[in-house]
Amino acid sequence: MSSFVDKLKPSEPSGSAIIARERAQSDVSVDALSQTLFAGDDFLERQARILPIITAEPLFDKKQQANLSRPDLFKLALARAKVLRRLVDQHSWDITDYKLAETLVDDVSPYFLHMHMFVTAIREQASDEQQAHFLPLITAFKIIGAYAQTELGHVSNVQGIELQARWDPSTKEFTLHSPTLTACKWWNGSLGRTANYAIVVAQLFLPKMGMNTKDKPEYVSHGPHLFVVQVRDLKTHQPLDGVVIGDIGPKFGYDTIDNAYMLFDNFRIPHSALLCRYAKLDPNTGIYSKPAVPAVVYGTMTYVRSLIVHQSRLGLARAVTIAVRYTSIRQQFKDRDNINGVEQAVLDYPTGVYKDARKEIENGNFSPLASMHSMSSGLKSFSLGGHGYGGASGFTRLYSDYLSRVTVEGDNWMITQQVASYLIKRMGEAAAQGPGADASQLEIVNALNGGGHLQNFDILYSDVQIVDAFRRRASFLVYGVYVDRIVEKKPWTSLMIQLNKGLSNTAQSIAFVVEFFQESLSSHGHLSTTTQTVLRSLFRLFAYYHMESEGNDFIQSRAISQSQLDALPGRIQKLMAQIRPHAVKLVDSWMIPDYLLDSALGRYDGQVYEDLFKRAHRLNPLNKITFNPNYWEDEIVKGSKDGWSSILAKL
Numbered sequence: 001m002s003s004f005v006d007k008l009k010p011s012e013p014s015g016s017a018i019i020a021r022e023r024a025q026s027d028v029s030v031d032a033l034s035q036t037l038f039a040g041d042d043f044l045e046r047q048a049r050i051l052p053i054i055t056a057e058p059l060f061d062k063k064q065q066a067n068l069s070r071p072d073l074f075k076l077a078l079a080r081a082k083v084l085r086r087l088v089d090q091h092s093w094d095i096t097d098y099k100l101a102e103t104l105v106d107d108v109s110p111y112f113l114h115m116h117m118f119v120t121a122i123r124e125q126a127s128d129e130q131q132a133h134f135l136p137l138i139t140a141f142k143i144i145g146a147y148a149q150t151e152l153g154h155v156s157n158v159q160g161i162e163l164q165a166r167w168d169p170s171t172k173e174f175t176l177h178s179p180t181l182t183a184c185k186w187w188n189g190s191l192g193r194t195a196n197y198a199i200v201v202a203q204l205f206l207p208k209m210g211m212n213t214k215d216k217p218e219y220v221s222h223g224p225h226l227f228v229v230q231v232r233d234l235k236t237h238q239p240l241d242g243v244v245i246g247d248i249g250p251k252f253g254y255d256t257i258d259n260a261y262m263l264f265d266n267f268r269i270p271h272s273a274l275l276c277r278y279a280k281l282d283p284n285t286g287i288y289s290k291p292a293v294p295a296v297v298y299g300t301m302t303y304v305r306s307l308i309v310h311q312s313r314l315g316l317a318r319a320v321t322i323a324v325r326y327t328s329i330r331q332q333f334k335d336r337d338n339i340n341g342v343e344q345a346v347l348d349y350p351t352g353v354y355k356d357a358r359k360e361i362e363n364g365n366f367s368p369l370a371s372m373h374s375m376s377s378g379l380k381s382f383s384l385g386g387h388g389y390g391g392a393s394g395f396t397r398l399y400s401d402y403l404s405r406v407t408v409e410g411d412n413w414m415i416t417q418q419v420a421s422y423l424i425k426r427m428g429e430a431a432a433q434g435p436g437a438d439a440s441q442l443e444i445v446n447a448l449n450g451g452g453h454l455q456n457f458d459i460l461y462s463d464v465q466i467v468d469a470f471r472r473r474a475s476f477l478v479y480g481v482y483v484d485r486i487v488e489k490k491p492w493t494s495l496m497i498q499l500n501k502g503l504s505n506t507a508q509s510i511a512f513v514v515e516f517f518q519e520s521l522s523s524h525g526h527l528s529t530t531t532q533t534v535l536r537s538l539f540r541l542f543a544y545y546h547m548e549s550e551g552n553d554f555i556q557s558r559a560i561s562q563s564q565l566d567a568l569p570g571r572i573q574k575l576m577a578q579i580r581p582h583a584v585k586l587v588d589s590w591m592i593p594d595y596l597l598d599s600a601l602g603r604y605d606g607q608v609y610e611d612l613f614k615r616a617h618r619l620n621p622l623n624k625i626t627f628n629p630n631y632w633e634d635e636i637v638k639g640s641k642d643g644w645s646s647i648l649a650k651l
């Protein structure tokens, strides 16, 4: 039987033949485009150097990881994290090498918080003296750190954090104490089982000045502050007395990292635990000086937000690579108007192309929106049919690991309000005709106050005017909210949807992407004419797609005329047809190795069906067990006579 299976081949044309044909039909130079996309850093050289080292290491094999239980996945992730750190020493890797290796392995590593939030908080918030003490320990991994801000009850409202750090002038120590269950730290990555140190965010309570320290002093809160705290013994790895700590359990994705809960019971920490680059407390006089900008406490989160955006572009590129390669190979139905012809590739259906286009267009300019990424990778699995849901798609881990990116380090609904506040302030400067006011905002203010006329832009023939149209539309929406909030004084909460959708998420961010994309086109002069034309088509497709779907805003802001809006569907169809032959080569230019894609559907060589079958028939460990299906017998595994006991023991 097995030789019968071994001899079977997919029906013709094979995936390899189709993908080879796809590549042959486009004269886009993959190498030249890759060099352009990654110009300015030595990413391609770095990947070529590091990938063979990673793939040679048995622990980094991904074949069976999807079949592991959470505890086993975590053990594997910790083993991999250790090996990665050893490779740093072995090959003298710098931090960029390490991060690339981590990306290729694709675990959310148990060392993730140590390498990112912990070290960043020390670099940004610790005094020179504290840095001199901690940074060598961090770099050598002599201590492993995490970042504990979130609590069961609060985090978006950081002021609401309940954990207390109470200064005791008599011992010159702080007492960390969780007064309620909702003060329990929660979600803190790398802390559940791995870290022995953490940056802990707590309300700083100081005795009222002038109180006799021998009496029971009256305390006042000075708001959330950062403390660096040892939470586990460095030898036994047990929590220190007064610290209750553990992993919060299963969650969406992130199986390989230990998100923690943590409580403190009158736990004493030294004066030096307060990170004091900005906030200072004199241990002798008890005099406190607050940071000039209290928001500096959240600085570390800003760093991780930019990291999320950075990582999202690769996640997005992975999803698009899989989608484009697979839909070029997947053939389904003949053309209704040509039933004697061959079956059509899914990528040739305008609906498929349309769904894919939105991501594909970002070839020259990755979207900065984490939310867009997680949405898109999710939607990708729907648009790929049944195989998109399978474990071999390459989406299951990507999707679940990225899902949380719209929430972590500031929920998107929250951070878009911060963007909105900034934009409304800027519009206030334009309304006051301030010297540094934004030109596009000034134009709107003047025109809507009767002092000028808003000309339509010519978006069908001018790329620069496409950018202008996006800016106009964004400024117009900001002006609307400015009037509602500042002039008419409407409640902030009543404007929430308008703030999020109209202002920051859609209009501002897309305007930014469009502008950046258009600017990048001018640096492509060295590429072949075909490649430049395709990139320009991608730019236009991206812009037109968004204009068409948000057409009302563009008309209302008089950014475009109705006749140009009406012309967009036809233009979009044409652009898709122009780009279609180059789709596979465009995604090839991202140079994402098969090892990272870990996808039967997105393999470079197009052997989709062979790989799907191999993973099911040869690699799936469930198929190595023969089960006993008879309900009248307790035995589960045939011949084992195990009864319920083995499975019961795991409950």
Ligand SMILES: Cc1cc2nc3c(=O)[nH]c(=O)nc-3n(C[C@H](O)[C@H](O)[C@H](O)COP(=O)(O)OP(=O)(O)OC[C@H]3O[C@@H](n4cnc5c(N)ncnc54)[C@H](O)[C@@H]3O)c2cc1C
Pocket: 113, 147, 148, 149, 150, 153, 154, 155, 156, 157, 186, 187, 188, 189, 190, 254, 259, 404, 407, 408, 409, 410, 411, 412, 413, 414, 496
């Ligand atoms: C995978 C993962 C890893 C994490 N890692 C860490 C970590 O290492 N360390 C750490 O300290 N924390 C960590 N977190 C916590 C994370 O930072 C918070 O979950 C996140 O900031 C959102 O806060 P919240 O859960 O309190 O949501 P909430 O603030 O309770 O929000 C709940 C809902 O209410 C909405 N909402 C709240 N306030 C407003 C408002 N003013 N206006 C409109 N809508 C509002 C939000 O948009 C959201 O939809 C992690 C979380 C996840 C999921």
